[in-house]
Amino acid sequence: MTTEVEYGRYPVARLAVPEWMLKVERLGRVYGPFDDAVIASTGPEVGSSKSALNGAVVAAWDVSFEVAAGEALGLVGESGSGKTTVLRCLAGDVAPSRGEARLRTAAGDVSMFELDPSARRRLRIDTLAVVYQDPAEGLKLNISAGGNIAEPLTAAGWRNFGNIRNRASELLTRTEVPINRMDDLVRGFSGGMKQRVQIAKALANSPSVVLFDEPTTGLDASVAAGVLDLIRSLLEEHRIAAIVVSHDFAVIEMLTSRCLVMQHGRVVENALTDQLLEDPHHPYTQRLVAAARS
């Protein structure tokens, strides 16, 4: 069955509209005091996310999107455009100034920003996982790869040593970390392997949503390609709703079907990824794509 969906500026034929897993509405994050005038004094038209009125920084404003199970959404933009701020608001590392984020869980929809901090952290255990650019942020470097995976498992109530070992080795095998490195400290791993362990940890409790913050930026090209391959097959396999933040179009092209382009804290273009790459509309997107293609 196909339906006509108004997408971007011209209709696109798609399979039946999938149900969203994560829905974000009018998300905003401002550093400093703000009102409508302050918001209006920033953005792509002005060419800055810092207000000339009072110096407040509008890191992200009016960001809305939804992601379905098995779908990956890209957030693109140069550094400082606000994409990581959006991701950190969703991860719970930064408090948003405005907006709503609804997450579909087995127990019904939850409004993430209305949860108290402890309920928010529980969500991170088994529903919403994050893969950070810097493995040191997502992993404890001075414990073993298996121990890092044991952390979300024990947080979710696993109390059987053998079962934890089995689950950890299963995840590490899936993420192509040599199983004989399972009991070695993560500190001694290469960058690519650390990132694979971080992905294994994120998948430990089969989350329904995974946020990727520049997952391959710190890796060299061949290693990055391997990690991207892995992420792509995992997303398909587990029907995960993913958000991928990156400034690298190669990553976006490989992983995502749709993406938002951000500039100075605003979304300037929202389109299917292949369409965006072939036919960028916003002048900023055109510059980005041209820079990536050259």
Place this chain on the structure above:
Amino acid sequence: MLLDDLINPTQSDELLDEFAKREIRRAMLAAVAIPGYQVPFGSREMPVARGWGSGGLQITLAVVHDDDVVKVIDQGDDDGVNAVNLRRLVTTSTGADQTSVAAEASVIQSRHRIPEDGLDEESILVLQVPVPEPLRGVERDMRELARMHAEADYSRMWVSLYEDKVRNGVITQTTGYPCLVNERYVVATTPIPRWDIPRLHESPFLTLFGAGREKRIYAIPPRTKVEPLTFDDVPFEVEDADGASCAMCKSSDAFLVSLPNSDVWMCSDTDWCRRTREANA
């Protein structure tokens, strides 16, 4: 006690004034009311250095009356230098009597051991605690520690047990084995060895933990559930002396310690050893 007495205290031989005792007793009451929760208290300067039992000493001084009988042990030994000095300090400043027999004592202050026998509903066990925070090994940020306790988020503690098992094949932690008290708070059972931990579970006596340097008091009230953290398939084990028996009293069912560089084992609880020998003779 009248307010006037508090405001205008008369000079006495006691080490703690009534204000201090009251504050420590309040902290103890809070600790008993919330088993396993570390209650902060204003640790006073004591005539012993912090780290040498000043926390236990303050608790003992706040609970002891002149009709109490006090036993003080250091490593299970009533005649250790530190035990002798602390006991003399307590008895001379409060007028309490002293004993080495646990069954006769109403307050037992200890570092390292729970006496092998003799504790009942009338006993109060006071432990001198060096490090009251069970999570100190896995987290240094105090705010994060407070959050972890508040949310009963002990996954990092489990990870450290996992790591210990992976690295060493067995759980190697000897003293201070982490235990879940009343199905809520994880406590450090420092300074006692694993051997004594099963005896805290549903014990008839009250256990008070005092950390003078870290300014914390916590408690395990009588008849409280105390479960050592263990994986389902890795049973909790106490120390094993390889079937050895005490060189003096021949006991093999007490906590034994070996003399340095030798195969000679002796009871850690010297008074229990003495009484066993007298009964055998």
